[in-house]
Amino acid sequence: MIDIRPFASLGGANHGWLDAKHHFSFANYYDPARESWGNLRVWNDDTIAPQSGFPPHPHRDMEIITYVREGAITHQDNLGNLGRTEAGDVQVMSAGTGITHAEYNKEDVTTKIFQIWIQPTQTGEKPSWGARPFPKDDRAGQFVVLASGFADDTDALPIRTDARVVGATLKAGETATYRLGNDRRGYLVPATGAIEIEGKRIAARDGVAISDQPTVVITALEDSEIVLVDAA
Incomplete structure (x- = not known):
């Protein structure tokens, strides 16, 4: 099954x-048909103005992956971590028993950014x-694992x-x-x-929910940058 969710239909x-x-x-947006997709719970498409961001706030028991599409995001948390992640690169936060961070x-x-929970x-x-x-040249023409919960994916960020x-x-x-x-x-x-x-066209920032599909074949109609979550 291929279910296309056009960008214009998003909350x-x-x-x-x-x-x-x-x-x-998410937050004040609720659609009972779009609560999750397997263990994928959140996919937010965030546009953040210059010199602004999310002040310190807590999380627990969630794997939070941030894929930077343009610009850069600076992370700081109560564990002492501080880092700047640029376009094309990825950061992962395993909230575990509890963490407070700002972005x-x-x-x-x-x-x-895409923020994926x-x-x-x-x-x-x-x-x-x-x-x-994750240099884009390394991903040219093929999928590369960015974050993974599987031990075999040794070059990926662990989740x-x-x-x-x-x-x-x-x-x-x-x-x-x-x-x-x-x-x-x-x-x-x-x-x-x-x-x-x-045979279905998917535009930038549209979502595609895929199930009962052992193999997914993607053809670029334009130069494209693609992110996919393989969920349980």
């Missing part, structure tokens, strides 16, 4: 400094944070859940294949460009 709110769009029910756009340009398989563990670069976050960059006309498996759910969003799956 959200514009707070001035933050223009947030929600692929799933700011300290740049002079707008920052755009996945319910953990392992709970009651010490919170942690990490980030790493404590039965899921993977993968990314690819495709030139117009290129095709990439992702083997999802019969019992898995996928959720895919092009950060930029436009793609085609089974």
Whole structure:
């Protein structure tokens, strides 16, 4: 099953400094048909104004993956972690037993991120944070694992859940294949460009919920940057 969720159909709110769009029910947006997708609970498409951001706030028992599309995000938490993650790179926060953090756009340009929350398989563990670069050239024409709960994905940022976050960059006309498996759910969003799956066009920032689809074949109609969550 391929269920396209156009960007215009997403919930959200514009707070001035933050223009947030929600692929799933979040904050004041509630849609009983879009509460989660397997263990994927949140996919927010956030546009953050320069010199603004999220002040300190707590989380627990959630794997929070931030994919930076434009600009940069600066993270600071009560564990002493401090880091700046740039466009194309990824940060992961395992909230565990509890963590308080802030995320700011300290740049002079707008920052755009996907923030993805996945319910953990392992709970009651010490919170942690990490980030790493993922050069787009390494993802050219193929999917690369960005964050993973599987030990075999040694080059990915670790998360404590039965899921993977993968990314690819495709030139117009290129095709990439992702083997999802019969019992898995996928959720895919092009950060930029436009793609085609089974003859259906998906524009930038549209969501695609995928199930009962062992293999997903994606063809780029334009130069495209793609993020996909492989969920339990």
